Amino acid sequence: MSSLQIDTLAYSSRLRQLPPEHKLLFAIVLLIITYVAQIPVQLAIAGWISVWTVIYAGIPTLVYLRLLSITIAFWLTSLPALVMSGIDLPHLQTIQTDAWAGFRWGDYYLYLSHQGVQQAAELGARAIASTACIYFVILTIPFTEILSVLRRIGCPTLLTELMMMMYRFIFVLLKTARELWTAQQSRSGYRTRTLWMKSLGLLIGQLLRRTLENYRQVSLTLNSRGFTGDFRVCHSRQYKLSKRYGFEALFGCTLLVMLTGWHYVTGI
Amino acid sequence: MLLEFEKVDYTYPSSPQPALQSLTLRIPKGKRCALLGHNGCGKTTLFLLANGLYKPQNGAIHWQGSPMRYDRKSLMDLRQKVGLVFQDPEQQLVASTVEEDISYGLCNLGLPDPEVNQRVGQAITAFNLSELATRPVHHLSLGQKKRVSLADVMVLQPELLLLDEPTAYLDQRQTRDLMAKLRQIQATGTTIVMATHDLDLAYCWADWIFVLNQGQLILEGTPQDVFAQREILEQLHLGVPLVFDVLDKVAEALSNQSEQADYQVMNKIPEPLRNRILDVFRYS
Numbered sequence: 001m002s003s004l005q006i007d008t009l010a011y012s013s014r015l016r017q018l019p020p021e022h023k024l025l026f027a028i029v030l031l032i033i034t035y036v037a038q039i040p041v042q043l044a045i046a047g048w049i050s051v052w053t054v055i056y057a058g059i060p061t062l063v064y065l066r067l068l069s070i071t072i073a074f075w076l077t078s079l080p081a082l083v084m085s086g087i088d089l090p091h092l093q094t095i096q097t098d099a100w101a102g103f104r105w106g107d108y109y110l111y112l113s114h115q116g117v118q119q120a121a122e123l124g125a126r127a128i129a130s131t132a133c134i135y136f137v138i139l140t141i142p143f144t145e146i147l148s149v150l151r152r153i154g155c156p157t158l159l160t161e162l163m164m165m166m167y168r169f170i171f172v173l174l175k176t177a178r179e180l181w182t183a184q185q186s187r188s189g190y191r192t193r194t195l196w197m198k199s200l201g202l203l204i205g206q207l208l209r210r211t212l213e214n215y216r217q218v219s220l221t222l223n224s225r226g227f228t229g230d231f232r233v234c235h236s237r238q239y240k241l242s243k244r245y246g247f248e249a250l251f252g253c254t255l256l257v258m259l260t261g262w263h264y265v266t267g268i
Numbered sequence: 269m270l271l272e273f274e275k276v277d278y279t280y281p282s283s284p285q286p287a288l289q290s291l292t293l294r295i296p297k298g299k300r301c302a303l304l305g306h307n308g309c310g311k312t313t314l315f316l317l318a319n320g321l322y323k324p325q326n327g328a329i330h331w332q333g334s335p336m337r338y339d340r341k342s343l344m345d346l347r348q349k350v351g352l353v354f355q356d357p358e359q360q361l362v363a364s365t366v367e368e369d370i371s372y373g374l375c376n377l378g379l380p381d382p383e384v385n386q387r388v389g390q391a392i393t394a395f396n397l398s399e400l401a402t403r404p405v406h407h408l409s410l411g412q413k414k415r416v417s418l419a420d421v422m423v424l425q426p427e428l429l430l431l432d433e434p435t436a437y438l439d440q441r442q443t444r445d446l447m448a449k450l451r452q453i454q455a456t457g458t459t460i461v462m463a464t465h466d467l468d469l470a471y472c473w474a475d476w477i478f479v480l481n482q483g484q485l486i487l488e489g490t491p492q493d494v495f496a497q498r499e500i501l502e503q504l505h506l507g508v509p510l511v512f513d514v515l516d517k518v519a520e521a522l523s524n525q526s527e528q529a530d531y532q533v534m535n536k537i538p539e540p541l542r543n544r545i546l547d548v549f550r551y552s
Contacts, residue, residue, distance in 0.1 A: 007404065144364040144404065168364050171406035217359040224319050224352050225362070225420070226344055226376035233368035233375055234384045237402060 005063075010142040013057040019239040020145040021152075026249050027137045033253070034129040037260040042125040044259075048252060049132045056245070057140045064135065071131040075124045082120040085113040143167050148235070161231045169214070176210055177203065269333070270428055270459050271295040271318055271350070276327035278313055278483075287313040288483040290327065295428070295461055300454055302474035303463040304506065310483040311463035312355070315430045319352045348377060351426030355433040357413035366408070366416050367392065367401045373424050391423040395449070410437040414446075422453065429453065431462040435469060447473055471495065471509040472550055479506065492546065511549040515542055 010016075015023065030045050037045070050068075053059050086108050087095055095111065102111025137146075144167070151160050180203050184190065189199035273293045279286040288310045295301060303311050316322045317329060320336060320343045329336045331346060354360045363369040370391055374384045392401050395415055400408060408416065414437055421429065431450075435443045450473070454460055464470055470477060470491070477494040479487040481504050487494050495501070495508045498516075507513075519537050 008407065011402075011404065011407070142404070144368070147364075164364060165362070168362060168405065172358055214359065217354075217356070218362065220316065220321055221354060221360050222362060223321055224347055224354075225360075225373045226347050228344075228376050228378075232372075233363045234371040234381055234388065235365065235367050235402075236385045236389065237367075 006138060007143065009059055009063065009139055013059060013140045015052075015057040015140045015245070016142075017240045018242060018245060020141045020149050022241075022246070022249075023141050024137060024146070024149060026253075027133045029253055030256075031130055031133045033256050033260060034126060034133065037256070038263050039121055039125045041256055041259050041263070042129040045256060046125070046129040046132045049129075049136050053132070053136050053139055057136075059139050064139070067135055068128070068131065071127050072124075075120075075127050078123075079120055082123065083112055083116040084110060085116060086110045145237075157230065164231065169218075172214065173207070173211065177207055180206055269294045270297045270331075272330040273314070273317070273324075274328045274330065276317065276324040276329060278310075278317060278322060278325055280313075286483055288317070288324075291480075291483060291485055293478060293485050293488075295459065296476060297459055298454075298457065299459060299476045300450070300474050301459070301461040301476045301478060302470035303461055303478045303480060304465065304467065304470055305463075305480035306465065306504075306506070309480045311480060312432055313483075314480070315352055315432055315461075315463065318428075318430060319350055320346050344377075348373075348424050349426055350428045350430065351421035351424055352430045353417050353421050353432065353434060355436055357410065357417040357437070360417040360420065361405045361413060363405070365402055365404050366397060369405060369416060370397075370419050370423050373420060377424070387423055391419045395419040395422075411439070411442045414438060414442070418446075418449070427458060429458050429460045431460065433463055433465075435464065435466060443469070465506075467495075467507065467509045468511075471511070479504070491550065492543075509549075511546060515545060 027049075030049060034042055034045055050064070054061050054064050085095070085098075086105075088108055089104070092109055095113075098114050099111040100114055100117070102109055104110075144164075147160055147164055147167070150163075151157075184199045184203065188195075189202075190196045272295070273291050275290045275292055276288055277286060277290060278288040291310070291314070293314070303314070305311055313322070317324055320338065323338060331350070336342075336346065361369050363372050367388060371384050371388045374387055379387075392398055395418065397416065397419060400412060400416070405413065405416070414434070418431075418434075434446060438446060447469075450460055450462075462470075462474070474491060477487070477489060477491050478485060479494060479501070486504065487497055487500060495512050498508055498512070501508055515537060522536065
């Protein structure tokens with residue numbers, strides 16, 4: 001999954017016409033609820049925001065699941081460390097209530113911990129729910145619109161300008177790197193291990209050289225186009241509010257907040 | 269005269285040879301000029317000097333009769349009047365969407381937002397960019413990027429348009445579209461100078477030609493006059509447009525035939541016919 005693909009998806013999502021501020025706010029509210037809520041609410045958030053991303057925005061399910069599987073894979077790799085505990089035999093009594101099942105291994109007793117399982121479940125639900133929220137943002141709001149929101153809410157200009165230039169030129173850099181890589185491949189530059197290292201070194205050196213060259217050219221262009229020390233652009237995008245989506249978002253968030261509150265009050 | 273170079277020298281700090289040597293060149297107002305020469309003959313340097321990006325080390329540049337000044341305000345003014353389209357559109361497009369990129373130059377002039385948006389809208393229609401307007405720049409093909417970079421400059425309504433190898437990244441059809449666009453631009457009173465090494469293109473499009481070699485002006489004049497100087501052009505390894513070559517070959521073939529045959533044939537293409545053929549190729 002390259003960054004270019006994600007970018008293209010964001011530009012062609014069906015929620016593109018909604019104001020980016022609203023989408024961003026929606027995701028942030030859900031993210032906050034995720035942090036304070038319990039597992040069932042977190043799972044509900046993950047499910048609900050996935051419906052937004054896949055069904056409402058029309059992001060291909062396969063792409064979405066592949067992105068989500070990254071988080072799940074990280075969670076799975078840390079699972080053994082979370083759920084398994086070990087203790088030396090003389091202290092076996094102290095964990096009687098916590099142990100689910102276990103076996104002796106030499107002088108030790110390895111067991112599946114109740115507390116560990118609980119912890120792993122909490123971690124998993126929270127991780128999946130919060131990444132689903134983040135994916136909603138990056139898959140439905142193009143980066144340029146996130147930038148313009150940042151500009152409007154008063155993020156320092158230097159920061160937004162830097163991000164804008166990085167966003168523009170990261171693709172030029174990636175393209176250059178890909179072209180160099182292909183050129184090296186076509187001359188068998190990565191045939192053996194030693195060659196591999198040598199070619200990679202060349203590639204990085206060339207990238208640096210071309211970056212410097214590019215920098216010189218771009219500063220010429222910026223001057224030629226009347227750069228005044230302050231990078232300003234305009235756009236004429238028109239956003240449409242949608243009652244239907246607005247209602248669903250408000251209703252859903254209220255319900256989730258109430259559920260979370262209820263959890264706290266009743267102490268379940 | 270719109271822009272005059274008087275005995276201008278320029279040498280890059282890292283290079284042993286001068287890029288321009290005592291170059292004197294005058295760009296006439298309202299013409300379509302082609303700047304011909306090999307790679308490294310100083311075409312790009314000339315453009316960067318004309319845009320006030322470099323300062324001549326010797327000599328002077330005059331814009332509309334008065335010497336070029338290099339303070340901030342004069343430069344801003346000059347760069348609005350002299351539009352430069354770089355060879356590689358990748359380095360010219362700096363903002364992230366097409367629309368924002370076109371607005372960049374106007375925003376730099378400090379115009380109010382409604383006027384900027386209105387002029388950007390006009391440029392987008394004029395350059396057939398409506399479908400691309402909100403797309404990010406890195407989603408475009410090279411031909412499309414080239415079109416955007418021309419719109420970037422034309423939105424500022426310059427009096428002089430400098431194009432550095434504008435057809436370098438274009439296919440046949442895109443080249444033809446670009447030429448049509450340039451004709452329209454010239455019709456509104458903009459002077460155009462195009463650096464190229466495509467002789468056929470220069471012949472069929474330009475009405476004034478400069479030939480540059482090793483930083484010096486070798487020839488200038490109308491296409492017919494310049495390309496009639498075949499010997500000089502051959503010496504520079506530039507050659508002449510295909511139509512001149514074809515006509516000369518035909519004339520040669522005719523004269524050879526006349527030696528073999530006894531009867532009298534025209535061993536030359538008659539002058540009026542030759543001129544008519546040349547004209548047909550010029551305005552095609």
